[in-house]
Amino acid sequence: MNTLKKSDRVAVPVIIILSIVIPLAVLVLMNLPARYDIFGLDMGTYPFFHAILNGATSVLLIAGYIFIRRGERKLHRNVMITAFFLSSIFLVSYVISKISNDPTPYAGEGFLRPIYFFVLITHIMLSAIIVPLVLFTMYRGLTKEYAKHRKIARWTYPIWLYVSVTGVLVYLFMLPYY
Template sequence: MDQLALKEKRFNRYITIISIVIPVVVAVLFGIRIPDVEPLGFLPPIYATINGLTAVLLIAAVLAIKNGKQKLHQNLMTTCIVLSVLFLVMYVAYHMTSDSTPYGGEGVMRYVYFFILITHIMLSIVIIPLVLKTYARAYLKKYEEHRKIARITFPIWLYVAVTGVVVYLMISPYYNY
């Protein structure tokens, strides 16, 4: 087995582990409340903004690569990954210090909210291995394979980023700041 194949195999192993560990750890931490800590109620608008910025940068990254600006594309995508990690840390910190805010809307909007929320959560789990595999293929300079998976990764990641903002906007009137 050549060096590239060994690297890819190692990456795939790490991607599998990370893709399992992150959702499990988030689920466990989501159920833990840190007692006697000031609730971090200021975080939701910040992490919603991070989601919005991620969406904008994802679009900018696609435009960069379509215009042949590979280094800019790479930097934007790396920034999107960093922002996504930052979002996740803030999201978990908020939920470890604050009670979840129930959605207070009624009628059809309640169904719309829960549809968006559920698809957002499910796809946020699916996107982890997709982003990591897409990034790894570019890192390994397997650009054709990178492009193929990026066509799947991009719209899902964009959906997760945009719906994160939408969920925040829909629930924000019900926060107890």
């Protein structure tokens, strides 16, 4: 019989709830009828900050992959926790930016337009599913359930890396319009 560990009885429902609430909250906040400029920052400040966070996360994810391949578990754990921390900061900042600023439309034309929208759409879709993947992967790693951690990390790593890299690409595509 497959029963949940005591810690799983709390962690799994919390991860599932967060995995539903976070994307829904972002969706609602993106569609607010009015904006509330919380920090009074220039419109371009948020996207630049988000690109820095996404770029740093990408570097940390690659470093974490290298460290685990070399068998350096402690370094792997530390950089992955840092990547998670940066992604969490990104998420909070992204929500604040959506509350503070109207969306900026992409005005590019020609062959870049379909490329941009492909990158944007895949980025958005995968960013919604990365939340539970990252949370479950982190949980399994931190609870030292390494077999389960490895199993889910095989999916989490490439998707998380794609989301972080495409976050930077979306910024570069949009840079002329901020």
